[in-house]
Amino acid sequence: MATAGRLFFALLPPPALQAELGRLAVWCQRRCGGFAVAPENIHLTLLFLGELLPGQLDAVRRAAAGVRCASFGMSLDRIEYWPGPRLLCAVPSQPLPAATALATALREAVRDTVVVPPRPFAAHVTLLRRLRRLGEVSMLPLAWSATEFCLLRSQPVGRDVRYSSIDAWPCT
Ligand code: 3AM
Secondary structure (H helix, E strand, O other), rough: OOOEEEEEEOOOHHHHHHHHHHHHHHHHHHHOOOOOHHHOOOOOOEEEEEEEOHHHHHHHHOOOOOOOOOEEEEOOEEEEEEOOEEEEEEEEOOOHHHHHHHHHHHHHHHHOOOOOOOOOOOOOOOEEOOOOOOOOOOOOEEEEEEOOEEEEEEEEEOEEEEEEEEEEEEEE
């Protein structure tokens, strides 16, 4: 049966911030090796859904349309190493209750439609995957005002992956 693809909810930075984070990823790659996330793929995952069927996608869209959230700001100001998956991420040092609440609301909204992996929400923007060494890296704070959340599809492109937004809802 045809699937609707591998899907997840995320925040997408505005283009200028996405480009800035993309440059930061390349700078980190020079120091740590590994694979820099392409600027157009830079995102903050709210909730990973996995592979969905077309009927599930329709239900997920309806559920997302009923989720209310207010726009919120954040500052990405710290680079963190996640040893398990060997990721380097830009993270906020301050807690992000609004993003956590949004991730929780989305999980709750889709729970009758999708069996969502149990991984808890942790605000992070992946910059590097499979890094080879832990070089000296740091960042200046980058301000981000989140005004919408998106449903992204992850598609393999050769040995790489491309994320595309298939729907979005405003944080009003
Ligand atoms: O780049 P990040 O970490 O923000 O980690 C995966 C990636 O987010 C996450 O979904 C995003 C798109 O692939 N992801 C993949 N598999 C996952 C799983 N089984 C997952 N998150 C939770 N559980």
